[in-house]
Amino acid sequence: MMYLKLAWRNMWRSRRRTMITVSSVLFAVIFAILMRVIAVGMFEKMIADTVKITSGYLQIHQKGYWDNKTVDSAFAEDPRLNSVLDNNPDVSCWTRKMESFSLASAGERTKGILISGIEPTKEKKFSGISGLCVDGAYLADSDRSVLLAEGLAKYLGLKAGDTIVLLGQGYHGSMATGKYPVKGIVKLGMPELNKVLAWMPLGLARDFLGTGTANTAISVIPAHTNDLARMSAHLLPAELKEKYEVMTWQEMIPELDQLYKGKMVQNEIMSGILYLVIAFGIFGTILMMLNERMHEFGILLAIGMKKWILAVTVVLEMILMSVMGALLGIAAAIPIVWYLRINPLRFQGDTAKVMEKFNIDPVIIPSLEPHHFLMQGYIVGCISVALSVFAVIKILSIKPIDAINS
Amino acid sequence: MNEVIKITDVSKIYNPEAIPVKAVDGVTLTVEAGEFTALVGPSGSGKTTLLNLIGGLDHPTSGTVEIAGTNITTMRENALIDFRLRHIGFVFQAYNLVPVLSAQENVELVMLLQGKSAKERSDRAKELLASVGLPDKLDKRPSELSGGQQQRVAVARALASKPGFILADEPTANLDSVSTSNLLDIMTRLNKENNMTFIFSTHDQRVIDKARRVIKLVDGKIESDSRQ
Numbered sequence: 001m002m003y004l005k006l007a008w009r010n011m012w013r014s015r016r017r018t019m020i021t022v023s024s025v026l027f028a029v030i031f032a033i034l035m036r037v038i039a040v041g042m043f044e045k046m047i048a049d050t051v052k053i054t055s056g057y058l059q060i061h062q063k064g065y066w067d068n069k070t071v072d073s074a075f076a077e078d079p080r081l082n083s084v085l086d087n088n089p090d091v092s093c094w095t096r097k098m099e100s101f102s103l104a105s106a107g108e109r110t111k112g113i114l115i116s117g118i119e120p121t122k123e124k125k126f127s128g129i130s131g132l133c134v135d136g137a138y139l140a141d142s143d144r145s146v147l148l149a150e151g152l153a154k155y156l157g158l159k160a161g162d163t164i165v166l167l168g169q170g171y172h173g174s175m176a177t178g179k180y181p182v183k184g185i186v187k188l189g190m191p192e193l194n195k196v197l198a199w200m201p202l203g204l205a206r207d208f209l210g211t212g213t214a215n216t217a218i219s220v221i222p223a224h225t226n227d228l229a230r231m232s233a234h235l236l237p238a239e240l241k242e243k244y245e246v247m248t249w250q251e252m253i254p255e256l257d258q259l260y261k262g263k264m265v266q267n268e269i270m271s272g273i274l275y276l277v278i279a280f281g282i283f284g285t286i287l288m289m290l291n292e293r294m295h296e297f298g299i300l301l302a303i304g305m306k307k308w309i310l311a312v313t314v315v316l317e318m319i320l321m322s323v324m325g326a327l328l329g330i331a332a333a334i335p336i337v338w339y340l341r342i343n344p345l346r347f348q349g350d351t352a353k354v355m356e357k358f359n360i361d362p363v364i365i366p367s368l369e370p371h372h373f374l375m376q377g378y379i380v381g382c383i384s385v386a387l388s389v390f391a392v393i394k395i396l397s398i399k400p401i402d403a404i405n406s
Numbered sequence: 407m408n409e410v411i412k413i414t415d416v417s418k419i420y421n422p423e424a425i426p427v428k429a430v431d432g433v434t435l436t437v438e439a440g441e442f443t444a445l446v447g448p449s450g451s452g453k454t455t456l457l458n459l460i461g462g463l464d465h466p467t468s469g470t471v472e473i474a475g476t477n478i479t480t481m482r483e484n485a486l487i488d489f490r491l492r493h494i495g496f497v498f499q500a501y502n503l504v505p506v507l508s509a510q511e512n513v514e515l516v517m518l519l520q521g522k523s524a525k526e527r528s529d530r531a532k533e534l535l536a537s538v539g540l541p542d543k544l545d546k547r548p549s550e551l552s553g554g555q556q557q558r559v560a561v562a563r564a565l566a567s568k569p570g571f572i573l574a575d576e577p578t579a580n581l582d583s584v585s586t587s588n589l590l591d592i593m594t595r596l597n598k599e600n601n602m603t604f605i606f607s608t609h610d611q612r613v614i615d616k617a618r619r620v621i622k623l624v625d626g627k628i629e630s631d632s633r634q
Contacts, residue, residue, distance in 0.1 A: 002518055005511075006506065006507065296502070296504070303564075304519050305487070306519070399483075400487075401458055
């Protein structure tokens with residue numbers, strides 16, 4: 001306890017220098033946290049928006065579907081599959097999908113689109129697209145109408161109440177054609193998807209494609225999204241694994257995963273530069289402190305303080321200083337992040353266009369995951385310990401008489 | 407009488423390979439328990455070097471230094487630190503208290519290093535500070551004490567480990583006459599009442615007058631060794 005007291009009081013001997021060091025750590029931690037939570041928040045939102053509306057975090061298909069994505073690979077559901085998913089506590093919700101490509105036409109315009117047959121009631125909870133309606137109304141399970149993404153509707157010049165003509169290939173080479181009323185328009189945050197997606201109730205999609213009671217996929221949202229690989233491996237019992245494959249969103253949309261990982265690496269490099277600045281600040285303090293207190297170290301060794309005890313007090317001092325800066329930085333970052341969370345900033349102009357190009361909704365909603373905050377304290381603590389090794393080596397090599405005479 | 411310190415033909419040469427400087431040159435002497443010894447001599451005569459050698463802070467170029475029958479010249483650094491903690495008390499010219507600790511904590515620090523319990527440390531620190539006339543300064547930091555008071559805390563710190571003897575390097579050099587007188591009274595009382603051995607280097611005639619043995623060094627050699 002006395003050594004801790006000694007370290008704490010020593011820390012305040014050079015109050016101004018300590019304040020400078022603590023401040024440099026504090027500001028670097030604030031910037032590192034902001035950089036991290038903004039990047040993670042933006043990309044997690046992008047992933048959640050994309051994944052919920054397209055694949056789900058996990059997707060179950062008939063084996064081989066992913067390599068040959070046609071309606072011919074649609075599957076009639078094994079009744080055991082429902083109970084497996086309903087009784088799994090790790091599954092938050094699941095829904096059936098019937099997906100295919102089609103040509104959409106209205107007036108003089110035609111466009112290749114992605115048709116997604118959904119269970120409207122379940123989909124409400126699953127993806128929340130019902131809340132994104134900007135015109136008309138959301139689908140009901142028994143509807144014989146479609147929902148269009150806003151970009152697609154705009155391209156085709158359609159609004160709620162108009163009619164769209166669809167033409168595609170149905171089950172086993174049959175012709176899929178139909179003319180459907182547009183019930184609503186949905187605006188998606190992902191600009192590319194916003195230009196090509198159309199939804200229809202599952203029953204209507206099955207009729208349109210002629211698949212009977214089959215689906216192409218079952219999409220799943222797990223209760224926790226942090227260990228999808230493990231969940232995907234254990235989601236189905238062995239007997240169902242023979243018939244079905246389970247894929248994670250990372251496997252289904254690898255370009256999104258790579259984009260996310262690339263951005264995180266970029267973010268880590270920037271954080272690394274910030275931490276390098278912190279490291280130099282702490283190292284400068286160590287050097288000055290060692291230089292200023294060498295005589296005192298000599299006296300302490302003369303009166304019988306063992307070198308390792310002296311080293312421990314110095315390391316404690318450095319850790320206290322750094323951790324104090326880190327904790328203050330975390331404390332200062334929390335209200336800023338909280339403010340940005342409840343008052344998200346929306347990018348405008350060219351920046352927004354660039355972000356949209358990369359399928360990123362140009363809005364800042366920072367992540368509130370505690371580990372992004374705590375990690376900064378941990379990293380700063382590690383930097384202090386690593387740099388303190390220099391002080392330890394220096395102290396272990398002190399000759400008392402030289403130190404006293406210094 | 408038992409020998410506390412036995413120095414045999416000790417020399418210390420600085421820069422032996424460039425321009426050799428013989429700080430201590432073939433000194434042989436013994437100090438017995440309870441002696442109150444002054445090392446005197448002009449500046450550069452080797453007083454401080456000899457004290458450093460006795461205190462195990464420096465290694466002699468040749469010769470042996472035995473403390474309480476143990477040859478410390480061949481001891482390794484860590485063993486020497488431990489040896490100093492248990493056998494030798496130091497009082498420095500510039501007091502050299504830890505500035506961030508109170509008077510009591512400075513005295514306790516040595517006992518903490520010895521692994522003494524908190525109660526034992528506290529009781530003994532209070533007792534020692536009372537014995538040097540500072541019972542009301544326990545919580546004062548060095549910056550809140552006068553030079554004389556700091557040096558008395560340094561004496562209490564030196565006594566805290568119950569050492570075999572105390573080495574004091576010019577202990578009164580920075581003190582005014584009143585503080586010097588007080589400090590000398592304390593040191594002589596401790597010497598008489600507790601049979602504590604003191605060896606100090608000094609230029610101060612008042613200190614020399616109080617010493618019962620005076621060793622004069624000139625050019626690193628003992629010129630005279632007299633008892634008074």
